[in-house]
Amino acid sequence: MKKKLFSGLPTDLDNTTKELEKEFQKVIIRAEKRSYGKLVTILEGIDPLIAKDTLKNLKQKLGCGGTYKDNIIELQGDHREKIKKLLIDLGYKEDNIEVSTEIE
Template sequence: MSRGKKLDIFVGADIDDGWAEIQSPRKTKISNEIIEPSKHFLVFKKEKRRGKTVTLVGEFHMPKEDTVATLKLLKKKLGCGGSYKDNWMEFQGELKDKLKDLLTLEGFRFKK
């Protein structure tokens, strides 16, 4: 096969042949309910992304501005990077113990 020719291969099924696309609902529902920090029950998750550890904390039920301000404060105290996505805070590195101490001082509670 020469380099200049392209193959015309079709793999898959046509939707017109009786197949239907499945629309699955979102696994977690984002709630608009605003809760004060003392009534939050936060959970930690640890994920590997591109070989590096990411610590997730959530789920936050506060206005986005307040949560982003809290995130900025925590990032400054920890000296790490992070972001806020889908009511979860993401921090670069394995920081569960340090985060738990700092968030407890801010008035948040955790599930056991």
């Protein structure tokens, strides 16, 4: 496989832009009840460019399954309060994270 000589932006600049994107995103966390009474935690408002990395980190830290589809992250179980703390640790701004207390 050939090595790329130039990939566009330097890697440091690419990582910096991803960190900046996290600070300005409005994230909504809510829970839904699915079939057989199973609870699913839903995250909306995360940029598709960094959603897969965020999903991977959350699944590892929470020890649960999850998926990303239609610009929504779904995690198995009710992890609303834990996710807020983890998102803050990942670099998301606390003021931009909204946690719904109702189960839909």
